[in-house]
Amino acid sequence: MKMKMNKTAKQNAVTYGMVIAAFAVMQIMISTGHISSSLEGLLIPFCYYVILAVSLNLVVGVLGELSLGHAGFMCVGAFASAFFTKCMAETIPNSLVRFLLALVIGAVAAGIFGILIGIPVLRLRGDYLAIVTLAFGEIIKNLVNVLYIGKDSKGFHFSMKDSFSMGMEPDGMIIVNGPQGISGISRDSTFVIAVILVLLTLFIVLRLIQSRDGRAIQAIRDNRIAAESVGINITKYKLMAFTVSAALAGVAGVLYAHNLSTLSATSKNFGYNMSIMILVYVVLGGIGSIRGSVIAPVVLNLVLDYFLRKFQMMGSNVVLQFLSDNRMLVYAVLLIAMMLFSWSPKMIQWRERVFHRNTEKEAQ
Amino acid sequence: MSFLNYLISGISLGSVYAIIALGYTMVYGIAKMLNFAHGDVIMVGAYVVFTAVSTWGLPAVPSILISMAVCTVLGILIEKIAYKPLRNAASPLAVLITAIGVSYFLQNLALLVFGSNTKSFTSVVPFPALQLAGGQLTITSVTIVTILACILIVLGLTAFINKTKPGQAMLAVSEDKGAAQLMGINVNATISLTFAIGSALAAIAGVLLCSAYPSLTPYTGSMPGIKAFVAAVFGGIGSIPGAMIGGILLGIIEIFGKAYISAQMADAIVFAVLIVVLLVKPTGLLGKKIQEKV
Numbered sequence A: 001m002k003m004k005m006n007k008t009a010k011q012n013a014v015t016y017g018m019v020i021a022a023f024a025v026m027q028i029m030i031s032t033g034h035i036s037s038s039l040e041g042l043l044i045p046f047c048y049y050v051i052l053a054v055s056l057n058l059v060v061g062v063l064g065e066l067s068l069g070h071a072g073f074m075c076v077g078a079f080a081s082a083f084f085t086k087c088m089a090e091t092i093p094n095s096l097v098r099f100l101l102a103l104v105i106g107a108v109a110a111g112i113f114g115i116l117i118g119i120p121v122l123r124l125r126g127d128y129l130a131i132v133t134l135a136f137g138e139i140i141k142n143l144v145n146v147l148y149i150g151k152d153s154k155g156f157h158f159s160m161k162d163s164f165s166m167g168m169e170p171d172g173m174i175i176v177n178g179p180q181g182i183s184g185i186s187r188d189s190t191f192v193i194a195v196i197l198v199l200l201t202l203f204i205v206l207r208l209i210q211s212r213d214g215r216a217i218q219a220i221r222d223n224r225i226a227a228e229s230v231g232i233n234i235t236k237y238k239l240m241a242f243t244v245s246a247a248l249a250g251v252a253g254v255l256y257a258h259n260l261s262t263l264s265a266t267s268k269n270f271g272y273n274m275s276i277m278i279l280v281y282v283v284l285g286g287i288g289s290i291r292g293s294v295i296a297p298v299v300l301n302l303v304l305d306y307f308l309r310k311f312q313m314m315g316s317n318v319v320l321q322f323l324s325d326n327r328m329l330v331y332a333v334l335l336i337a338m339m340l341f342s343w344s345p346k347m348i349q350w351r352e353r354v355f356h357r358n359t360e361k362e363a364q
Numbered sequence B: 001m002s003f004l005n006y007l008i009s010g011i012s013l014g015s016v017y018a019i020i021a022l023g024y025t026m027v028y029g030i031a032k033m034l035n036f037a038h039g040d041v042i043m044v045g046a047y048v049v050f051t052a053v054s055t056w057g058l059p060a061v062p063s064i065l066i067s068m069a070v071c072t073v074l075g076i077l078i079e080k081i082a083y084k085p086l087r088n089a090a091s092p093l094a095v096l097i098t099a100i101g102v103s104y105f106l107q108n109l110a111l112l113v114f115g116s117n118t119k120s121f122t123s124v125v126p127f128p129a130l131q132l133a134g135g136q137l138t139i140t141s142v143t144i145v146t147i148l149a150c151i152l153i154v155l156g157l158t159a160f161i162n163k164t165k166p167g168q169a170m171l172a173v174s175e176d177k178g179a180a181q182l183m184g185i186n187v188n189a190t191i192s193l194t195f196a197i198g199s200a201l202a203a204i205a206g207v208l209l210c211s212a213y214p215s216l217t218p219y220t221g222s223m224p225g226i227k228a229f230v231a232a233v234f235g236g237i238g239s240i241p242g243a244m245i246g247g248i249l250l251g252i253i254e255i256f257g258k259a260y261i262s263a264q265m266a267d268a269i270v271f272a273v274l275i276v277v278l279l280v281k282p283t284g285l286l287g288k289k290i291q292e293k294v
Helices: A002-031 A037-063 A070-087 A095-121 A126-145 A191-209 A212-222 A224-229 A234-257 A272-285 A290-314 A318-325 A327-343 A345-363 B002-031 B038-054 B060-086 B093-114 B141-163 B165-175 B177-182 B187-212 B222-235 B240-261 B266-280
Strands: A148-152 A155-159 A173-177 B130-132 B137-139
Touching: A002 A191, A002 A290, A037 A070, A037 A191, A037 A212, A037 A234, A037 A272, A037 A290, A070 A095, A070 A126, A070 A173, A070 A234, A070 A272, A095 A126, A095 A234, A095 B266, A126 A272, A126 B093, A126 B222, A126 B266, A191 A212, A191 A234, A191 A290, A212 A224, A212 A234, A224 A234, A272 A290, A272 A327, A272 B093, A290 A327, A318 A327, A327 A345, A327 B060, A327 B093, A345 B060, B002 B038, B002 B137, B002 B141, B002 B165, B002 B187, B002 B222, B002 B240, B038 B060, B038 B093, B038 B187, B038 B222, B060 B093, B060 B187, B093 B222, B141 B165, B141 B187, B141 B240, B165 B177, B165 B187, B177 B187, B187 B222, B222 B240, B222 B266, B240 B266
Parallel strands: none
Antiparallel strands: A148 A155, A148 A173, B130 B137
């Protein structure tokens, strides 16, 4: 037993170490000026992609349910925190304090949405759960797009029609402007904070998985009926995993919102496509593998977004050109191939055969 | 009069949803999987017709037949390559995620082949619109053809399933795969047949959808596809009359929501229907309750 604990701790240390090492390399590159501005611009996105992938893996890999509304929670976190930052821009001049508060608010708001959505949704399973989470994600995106909030000397005004029907005083300021979203958010996200948040996310998720609660969640994934019959409260643990995942997605949303100065909900950033993107990271990193979810977003973006573009600038190559122009197509093929490779019973048999042959050789 | 106009366009949109939902419901009944790529097969069908009509200059009927043939082959290929190897996978999520991958693949392949710019689809039903009540009530020819097509397909499919041998085989496979195999039914062929029929229907749905809403992009199919799944759940998944009723009701809800509540919130209203249905009556309007065995 002691052996095993050590092994888990070692595995965790490797995961944390990887993030810290990557951070150190990047910091050295930044301080010595060996980093291009396009790569520097990708650093914070890497961090929120990692947080999104790790948190989605908690639902897909550990709880064993497919959530397609992850971008919706990110949207909630982004808008709640951006609203807060915009309102408090003068009240709290210290950007670090303001950003930390915004993080708390984003996480709590997304977590509350997680509970509210989780209670009805988690009664369902499999395909139904997937499609209902997708529906909720789209509803959140739609609602944000018709939301108008303004502030003037009399207080807050709210409308779901247009900015005129809020009936604001002339001194008023529109904060959330329907499809145009929120503009002029102070760009408080920094790479250091983002990396700390990645580590915090890893800490929370790994602690949860390796705790008694985490084992209960995995028991539900492996056999719901057996888990229920040994007295595990299914609803409680499902809701726990779902809410933690939603709150962490909210944190990613806060990073996202404060990395751009203008925030609006489109199908590209908070819609179904984004949820699928995160799912691609989770699947390619390995369903259930937290370390995989850290590596996959960074490697995929680095290879397909950054290096290919760089090669392309150096000289045109038909294959590289094709790959970088059709990144999504590559993702789709990788996703299908990965699923067939890792889940098809025939492939599993084949892999076991090969694996056993290796172990036999090792034994000799 | 505007109420009647909305009602008619709701039924028309709903008929398209119903045709798509039939494909979902049949595949779900037999393969027990949500075929996420179904919506994108619709898009492929529409692109084939678009190419046949505008590039090769073919008349409407042969174009639709070509499109149905292409979609049938596509449906069978998708099943053989992506879904069949995962049929006995340990996790039910495996095939679902693969289906999402296929959907993603088709969208991006269409993006590569046809480009991202919107193609304006010319209606394949070139008859003039019907004017009733002194021009206040307009029923376009596409609407009439769509509703007729939907009724014919539902009647034809019901007859096929209840009266023919392959149809009975489908029912048997959806009840119990193992027992059906023991009775000498070729399960693989039956599943392929189901995908073939579903995909051919998707081609028809694609043509009708794009004739009524003539803008075609690689993403045209995904939203109607998801809504048609909502319709299939609404009517009771696995039930053919249920898919039709669910589809038409959903079309009416969407158009009324757009007209009387909020144009931007129409999608949200449709999805809210799904959530309410799943919470109040998860088996849908005409669905059977499935007992879970331990």
